[in-house]
Amino acid sequence: AQSVTQPDIHITVSEGASLELRCNYSYGATPYLFWYVQSPGQGLQLLLKYFSGDTLVQGIKGFEAEFKRSQSSFNLRKRSVHWSDAAEYFCAVAGGGNKLTFGTGTQLKVEL
């Protein structure tokens, strides 16, 4: 069965600092991987996705993620965090037929 682990429940960074959110997955075949962001009271917005090809994928809002098969990881990064990035971030892996398995999320706080 597929699974996703997000080891960091909460992360606090200063505005302008760099960010890395960790994600480890377990899946038997080549994974389809996603990062979503959720603001309070809102649904999930897709930041980026990895299906195949280049292991460094670019997303919206200046986010990028790197797929590392040897480490079963798909970490999310941003070079300079903005106060508006404060939200909860979810990593997910897709099994067959577009069924997503999500991690428990990482809550990002940005200090001004």
Add this chain to the structure above:
Amino acid sequence: DAGVTQSPTHLIKTRGQQVTLRCSPKSGHDTVSWYQQALGQGPQFIFQYYEEEERQRGNFPDRFSGHQFPNYSSELNVNALLLGDSALYLCASSRGQNNSPLHFGNGTRLTVT
């Protein structure tokens, strides 16, 4: 172009009651999935509808059922509500079932008292 819309936004029910939540997919999407997100948790897959049939189901009891209409909109029904059913219920739509990205609605917050 409207995205995924869900109604109602909030709902309060009593244990043992039944509830129906509604979802209209994004224009051009034909597949609807439902997720339950308990407080402090990631979303969990309930089931998926395509061509008016349930195609996949997560680890949820039969109290959870659904329907998809010819216009691709969908309903989630929960019978015999339990306190543990209190959660944010998210609807997501996509085009087909080939791992195309899901587009989520803002959810329905269900509180069971």
